[in-house]
Amino acid sequence: GSLPDIQDDPYKLTQDVLTELFSDIRKELWVPMEHLKQISRYYFDGNGKIFRPMLVALVSRAVNYHMHDTREVLESQREIALVAEMIHTASLVHDDVIDTSDTRRGKASVNLLCGQNKAILAGDFILSKAAKILARIGNEEVVIMLTQVLLDLVQGELMQLGSKEDAGERFSHYLQKTFMKTASLMAYACKAVAYLGGADKTLLEGAFQYGRNLGIAFQLVDDLLDFVSSQDEMGKPAAADLKLGLATSPVLFACEKFPELNTLIMRRFSHPGDVEQAYEAVMKSEGLEQTKVLAQKHCNEALRHIDSWRESPEKRALVTIMNKVLNRKK
Numbered sequence: 001g002s003l004p005d006i007q008d009d010p011y012k013l014t015q016d017v018l019t020e021l022f023s024d025i026r027k028e029l030w031v032p033m034e035h036l037k038q039i040s041r042y043y044f045d046g047n048g049k050i051f052r053p054m055l056v057a058l059v060s061r062a063v064n065y066h067m068h069d070t071r072e073v074l075e076s077q078r079e080i081a082l083v084a085e086m087i088h089t090a091s092l093v094h095d096d097v098i099d100t101s102d103t104r105r106g107k108a109s110v111n112l113l114c115g116q117n118k119a120i121l122a123g124d125f126i127l128s129k130a131a132k133i134l135a136r137i138g139n140e141e142v143v144i145m146l147t148q149v150l151l152d153l154v155q156g157e158l159m160q161l162g163s164k165e166d167a168g169e170r171f172s173h174y175l176q177k178t179f180m181k182t183a184s185l186m187a188y189a190c191k192a193v194a195y196l197g198g199a200d201k202t203l204l205e206g207a208f209q210y211g212r213n214l215g216i217a218f219q220l221v222d223d224l225l226d227f228v229s230s231q232d233e234m235g236k237p238a239a240a241d242l243k244l245g246l247a248t249s250p251v252l253f254a255c256e257k258f259p260e261l262n263t264l265i266m267r268r269f270s271h272p273g274d275v276e277q278a279y280e281a282v283m284k285s286e287g288l289e290q291t292k293v294l295a296q297k298h299c300n301e302a303l304r305h306i307d308s309w310r311e312s313p314e315k316r317a318l319v320t321i322m323n324k325v326l327n328r329k330k
């Protein structure tokens with residue numbers, strides 16, 4: 001029961017690395033075509049949470065300190081922070097096309113402003129520029145790690161488009177999808193900076209598993225918040241996932257108590273009243289609590305994997321992040 005130490009604030013500890021991040025990304029996205037430049041830079045406006053860059057900066061410092069007694073972040077590690085944020089943003093631009101979402105981070109989405117064709121191209125453009133930075137870093141292993149993220153993102157999104165016929169395999173399908181669409185980027189970005197910092201095998205695996213478990217916990221909480229947040233808190237409507245036909249963790253847990261939900265899940269809540277019925281079932285079940293417990297489990301697992309890392313403010317911040325992820329309200 002001690003007061004939170006300002007020294008362990010994740011964003012403060014990485015401020016020097018992250019302060020120029022948006023302007024550097026905007027520089028990378030320079031292109032003569034004025035319109036393309038504008039729409040691809042649209043979300044790099046200084047308002048994002050830059051959670052992934054902050055995470056990779058912390059892991060970089062913690063690893064560099066553990067291995068080489070220095071907390072200096074390498075240029076190549078910093079470039080991974082840029083690449084991670086760009087891959088993430090590109091995937092969101094495409095995601096809003098797929099989800100026909102009108103808003104993103106409290107602003108009109110690119111697809112709303114420019115239409116879906118241009119939004120797809122803007123996402124492709126950001127991704128291509130990210131690939132260029134990755135190539136410039138010039139480390140083959142790191143290229144392999146981050147291209148795996150791209151493969152995972154596409155497959156995760158595809159998995160989400162189809163329901164699993166076999167009810168027994170639905171939860172593992174959901175967790176695999178969650179790894180691919182959310183955790184893969186965090187896991188491989190953490191691993192990549194650890195690799196660039198010269199991490200040994202144990203540290204490398206620790207970085208990967210920390211990111212993987214953090215990412216899964218992050219998405220579990222996201223899926224939980226979809227049921228409890230109101231429109232203005234999230235900047236998007238509540239129970240949006242149900243409306244998109246998606247059965248996430250709270251519904252899958254609720255289905256164990258109310259097996260009649262199976263039919264609704266299979267038809268992706270497409271009949272009138274399905275969304276309301278599923279929502280009510282989640283509220284009457286322990287689905288939200290069970291989701292939180294599962295997220296907590298992944299948090300603990302993440303922490304177990306960095307337990308042997310040398311003590312540092314950054315390592316303590318990696319612990320703080322887990323609490324923030326678990327207790328965030330939006």
Ligand code: FPP
Binds near residue numbers: 096123153157
């Ligand atoms: C947000 O999920 C979406 C993702 C985390 C991944 C989206 C991936 C793709 C569209 C594949 C394309 C990949 C690349 C590499 C460009 P969400 O819809 O659940 O979250 P939201 O509430 O933020 O919209």
Ligand code: MG
Binds near residue numbers: 095
């Ligand atoms: Mg979406």
Ligand code: MG
Binds near residue numbers: 095098
């Ligand atoms: Mg989506």
